[in-house]
Amino acid sequence: MVLKYYSTPFIRGGSAIVALTLAELKLPFEHIILDMHAMEHKKSEYVAMHPFGQAPLIDDDGFIVYESRAICRYLIEKYPNQGPHLLPKGLKERTLVEQAAAVEYATFQPALAAVLSEALGKPARGQPVDQGVLDQALKELSTKLDVYEVILGKHKFLAGNDNSDPAPFEQEFTFADLCHYAYAPMLASAGIEIMTRKGPNFTRWWNELMTRPTWVKLKADGYKGKS
Numbered sequence: 107m108v109l110k111y112y113s114t115p116f117i118r119g120g121s122a123i124v125a126l127t128l129a130e131l132k133l134p135f136e137h138i139i140l141d142m143h144a145m146e147h148k149k150s151e152y153v154a155m156h157p158f159g160q161a162p163l164i165d166d167d168g169f170i171v172y173e174s175r176a177i178c179r180y181l182i183e184k185y186p187n188q189g190p191h192l193l194p195k196g197l198k199e200r201t202l203v204e205q206a207a208a209v210e211y212a213t214f215q216p217a218l219a220a221v222l223s224e225a226l227g228k229p230a231r232g233q234p235v236d237q238g239v240l241d242q243a244l245k246e247l248s249t250k251l252d253v254y255e256v257i258l259g260k261h262k263f264l265a266g267n268d269n270s271d272p273a274p275f276e277q278e279f280t281f282a283d284l285c286h287y288a289y290a291p292m293l294a295s296a297g298i299e300i301m302t303r304k305g306p307n308f309t310r311w312w313n314e315l316m317t318r319p320t321w322v323k324l325k326a327d328g329y330k331g332k333s
């Protein structure tokens with residue numbers, strides 16, 4: 107049976123990284139777009155699959171998985187010979203990808219969420235933006251991105267190695283880079299240009315992600331015309 111992919115109507119958040127993984131691996135799937143306004147994600151049939159009632163989710167011939175990063179890892183591991191090597195096999199190479207992915211989840215994402223909550227979340231709820239809170243959140247995000255600038259000065263993508271064990275190697279685009287497509291593109295929608303106004307290495311990396319052909323096509327095609 108073809109893989110079933112349940113997503114929000116929009117290419118953002120966890121749905122964005124699952125959609126991008128499906129595109130990178132060129133996997134066929136049946137797409138079920140949840141009507142979030144109609145609260146389809148809170149209906150009992152759906153909550154029976156996803157106890158938190160959220161998107162995305164996959165049903166792989168009866169095997170149900172939720173949490174976007176877990177879904178991506180599952181698909182990448184299941185189809186190791188399709189598309190780029192997003193999760194390399196070598197222990198040390200793989201660990202460096204997991205290290206960078208953990209930084210995304212534990213350091214980058216919380217700092218980003220604080221910015222988005224103030225800049226986009228509050229206006230969406232009809233509340234005024236508190237400029238002081240936003241400035242502080244941006245300052246904290248900026249501090250994290252300064253560290254990314256150092257890392258990306260040593261290798262082209264996030265997971266690389268500049269030590270001597272194993273011998274220095276450069277990894278290509280991996281799962282760790284891919285995780286950054288979840289929410290960071292929303293900064294530009296809020297008129298916040300921090301992703302393209304940091305140091306040269308960070309900006310180069312972000313521009314590379316934003317012009318990656320699979321991402322450009324996904325954004326251009328949208329989900330049945332919605333993006």
Ligand SMILES: N[C@@H](CCC(=O)N[C@@H](CS)C(=O)NCC(=O)O)C(=O)O
Binds near residue numbers: 121159172
């Ligand atoms: N950590 C989860 C986050 C899932 C999530 O927050 N999904 C949002 C859409 S982007 C959702 O379903 N919101 C509705 C709700 O929480 O009720 C993942 O990455 O899959």
